[in-house]
Amino acid sequence: MGLREYSKQSVSLIEKSPQMDEENTKRKIIEPLIELLGWDILSADVELEYSVQMGSTPKKVDYALKREGTPVVFVEAKGCDTSLKESHEDQLTSYMRQVGVDWGLLSNGRRFKIFRRYVSNNSVNLVSLADFAVEDAPDNEHPLKALSRESIESGESRQIAEKIEAVQEAVSSLRQNKEDLAENIAGEVTDVTGNAVSQHVEDEAKGFVDDLIEKLEEQAHRTEVVGKPPGGEVEHQDGDYVIRVTRDGQEVHRVAEDVQSEAMGSFVTYLIEEEGLLNEIEVPYIPGTDRGTNVLLNDKPEHLDGSEMRNYQQVSEGHYLFTHMSSKDKKRYLSELPPKVGLECEFLGNW
Secondary structure (H helix, E strand, O other), X not given: OOHXXXXXXXXXXXXXXXXXXHHHHHHHHHHHHHHHOOOOOOOOOEEEEEEEEEOXXXXXXXXXXXXXXXXXXXXXXXXXXXXXXXHHHHHHHHHHHHHOOOXXXXXXXXXXXXXXXXXXXXXXXXXXXXXXXXXXHHHHHHXXXXXXXXXXXXXXXXXXXXXXXXXXXHHHHXXXXXXXXXXXXXXXXXXXXXXXXXXXXXXXHHHHHHHHHHHHHHHHOOOOEOOOOOOOOOOXXXXXXXXXXXXXXXXXXXXXEOOHHHHHHHHHHHHHHHHOHHHOOOOOEOOOOOOOOXXXXXXXXXXXXXXXXXXXXXXXXXXXXXXXXXXXXXXXXXXXXXHHXXXXXXXXXXX
């Protein structure tokens, strides 16, 4: 079972039992994840109810994942019927400090929080590496991989954490200096074009910084996921962003591009030219709830309210595909299109 299947299975379980108690949450959601990360729940390397001495009071950690008998990951679980609170984070991180455990996972089945402990300049630091909902687990493969048995044993966990922390620092710096950056960019452009466009340029510059922050946050928590053919060997791809199109489980087409937006454009062009998509949808096509003003596909590069598409790809038959959105929304909205013509799709590579 991979992260996508685990995520879908967990969401389904929660939908059927939204008030799942702690014991059932552990068995049905937490322990399958521990197994997925390469830890054998029945082995001596996983200890349930691990005892931690906090002053004069012994406490219990739900799971201690151990290497050569020493805890390396603490997992603290709550029930789906319990909202995660700051006190729960404090509880886990205090256990990590007390025992000297470098990795921690806190979850109520619905939400997952990953922590790292490290020592710098003789002081103990604890940082949050990730905070995500169970349905977003596939998009957080990177921080989850840091908790895997293989990564901890190889030392890769530390490299993963350092990369995420470096990106977090960069994002924080970009947020703090957004106004100054936008002003500097606008200044450089207006030196060339003149003051008439200065306000428009500054607004665009702020949007650029926002887009960069979103992209950095997205990529910090992702690792490449490449599909495997039946033989088990990793299939070579000609691009980083792959969309696999299937009918009744059989692949009928595959798009592979180096840029997300280009992959989107090639994918929709195929659906229009080869599968007759335009015969099955109304244009302008509004994705999701059909209640917004932003369109996904239109015969001109603008939205319902007349505003111009910020970024788009020109596709078949003079149509325009809106591409200025998060990777998550791109996948969600693109996934709406294949079923219109009896197909399904799967996102591989760096999606």
